[in-house]
Amino acid sequence: MDRNRFFKVFLLPLYLGLVLFAASLTPSLIPRGWLVQGILGGLVAALGYMIGRFLLSLWHAIELPVLRGRAATIAHLLTGLPAAAFLVFCLAHARNWQNGIRSRMGMDLIDSVDVPNMVLVALAVFTVLMIAGALVQWAFDRLRAWLYLHMPRRTADMAGLLLVTLALLLVTRDGVLDRVIRGLDRSYTAAQDLFDTAPPPPANPRTPGAAASLIDWGAMGQPGRNFVTQGPDAEDIAAFSGRSALDPIRVYVGLAEAETAQVRADRALAELLRLGAFERKVLIVAMPTGTGWLDPGSFDVVEYMHGGDIASVAVQYSYLQSPMALLLETQAGLEQARTLIGTVHGHWRSLPPDSRPRLYIHGLSLGAWASMYGTDLFALLDNPIHGALWAGPPFPSARWHEAMAERDPASPYVAPRVGEGRLIRFASHTQDAGGSRGWGDMRLLFLQYSSDPIVFYEPSSVWRAPAWMGEPPAADVSPDLRFTPVVTQFQLVADMILATSAPEGHGHSYYARDYIGPWVAVTDPEGWTADDSARLAAHCNNGFQHGCDNG
Known part of the structure; x- marks a missing residue:
């Protein structure tokens, strides 16, 4: 494989992964610490890379023109430099974005988002997901090569894809996932x-x-x-x-x-x-x-x-x-x-x-x-x-x-x-x-x-902005919140996981x-x-314990 082809296959998807990682630093409904941000960033970066690889494969499959030599190098620079600039911009603003949410919820402001540790976590998550993807690709290639001996290539490609997908579903649903569910059920039963x-x-x-x-x-x-x-x-x-x-x-x-x-x-x-x-x-x-x-x-x-x-x-x-x-x-x-x-x-x-x-x-x-x-x-x-x-x-x-x-x-x-x-x-x-x-x-x-992601999450946010994002932000929602395809979906999923960590009166608390x-x-x-309502509100503050959904 020549050098240019290597760049065409891997470098452009990497740029897309970096752009999605940078976009994941923008604020959503619930404040995030460096650990959650690192996991989220690594996940969306891997998804961006995967999407980029798919688009490149589709480009080659329909035999569209491919740039080579100096033209390819210039194209990579023209796409890579804006991606790097966007990443630097988002890293520089990440602390202020998180503090923008925290201040609206009455939380203490943070001095730093701990970029080094956050990036290390993101790299670790990205690497693990890439290795998992490579293993799936290896299994698909081996199975497809064996099927080529017994059926036409196009049929073998489709059969190999279906078999690998089925195997993944069986392993995750009836193997790892079932064991996790049983373990959780036992632990919560004991509690x-x-x-x-x-x-x-x-x-x-x-x-x-x-x-x-x-x-x-x-x-x-x-x-x-x-x-x-x-x-x-x-x-x-x-x-x-x-x-x-x-x-x-x-x-x-x-x-x-x-x-x-x-x-x-x-x-x-x-x-x-x-x-x-x-x-x-x-x-x-x-x-x-x-x-x-x-x-x-x-x-x-x-x-x-x-x-x-x-x-x-x-x-x-x-x-x-x-x-x-x-x-x-x-x-x-x-x-x-x-x-x-x-x-x-x-x-x-x-x-x-x-x-x-x-x-x-x-x-x-x-x-x-x-x-x-x-x-x-x-x-x-x-x-x-x-x-x-x-x-x-x-x-x-x-x-x-x-x-x-x-x-x-x-x-x-x-x-x-x-x-x-x-x-x-x-x-x-x-x-x-x-x-x-x-x-x-x-x-x-x-x-x-208004900041409760359990209420306002929308599955369609993977490709379309939720309706509430098109309106002026509520009092406890950051005005810097923006919709990004794919990224917003996973930001809101992270928000749901963190929903009860918000201060009382916000999120799902x-x-x-x-x-x-x-x-x-x-x-x-x-x-x-x-x-009477005012006296009871004061009694809530000074007397009996308020609740939050830790269920």
Whole structure:
């Protein structure tokens, strides 16, 4: 192979890889440290190189003219120098770009992005991916050479490509990936402290999991035990309100309670009946995040609002972290949501309308997605629920997309308005929920932060800018954020992984104080005033623990 041909095959793709690496340094929604930036940069650089190789192969395959000699050298200089200049420009601005996001989120500014270490990590990732690609190419070439002995060349090329692709899918799906999934599932199951490793059950007979309870304490898992034993009691609520209060009812059924979603839902209903939950003024059916975690900041504030005259119920459907559960146990969460909501709603609708509690649906993150799916509005037409609050709805949520499709085009994409706000409203850390007036018979509210990549990620961002990028940036979004094909896709994926590392009130870290307005708007607490909301917000800051989605 002559020198010019070597450059044509390898150097131009390398320039494209460097350009994508440089573009990955631009800001996205969540601040990145040098390690994550290095991994991201190495990945997109390898993708750029691969895309460049593919384009060169296509160029040669269709026999387009090829530059040689001095013309080729000049062409490489004309493409390489701008790529190098762009890389230097991006490296010089990387610190300011990251600080631009950090300052808008109230974070400490950084002195450096640690370019040497970041570049070393990127080179390591790039090298590993290149070696993996070379091994795949070697396997393809060996297989293709063997197939040439038995079939025409074009048929052998296609058959070799299909066989290598199939082999890669089998190895990753049924080999490495399956082992990783099983390992994660075992580790998260162990972290739940199930059965023999569970702490002693509570003595209070009105606590789920106690001796008098219908729910197994050992099967509940750590997230469930925290949910039913923590949070304000009647004394805490009375001290805040200055009026008498009740102990809120919290019911939780763990995944290990039973084999099927229906049995777990039936146990939850039976425990609600045992504790008199349907005699309370408010009943909330909630779905947890992937590991079974429920945000205490959401439940604490709504229990204060209603003087403890409230019951909440949730059922676990997974042990995996939410992103893994979303990809690998999608159906389990959807089935459990529909079963639980249908079971509770079925009993609720059998009760006299004037003596049953107001019924609401709630969920955060993956719990929001599952509970939206489980809320069958057609089944509720004759006996509708009173409302729902969905926080941080993940981007695949069909009901969220339906609501967004009805938004007023003049309203911001990240803070939309839908009609007159009688059925659907959106709220955020910068947009009020609109209070309890002006609603229709049902109240559906989405709480979402403008910098939350779990909400605003779009799979099509690999080739097309998301709609929100075409609007003026929100208060906590960098004005330097720009769309780059391929790169933006992977920046947003990295943002999703880092989403809960953002400070409270940004990214996917939902803050107790930001639930107050939405819960007031949706549940309309009796006698509640704006001064009460302000006092509760101060109590959030100084009193009980706020939550963030670490599920």
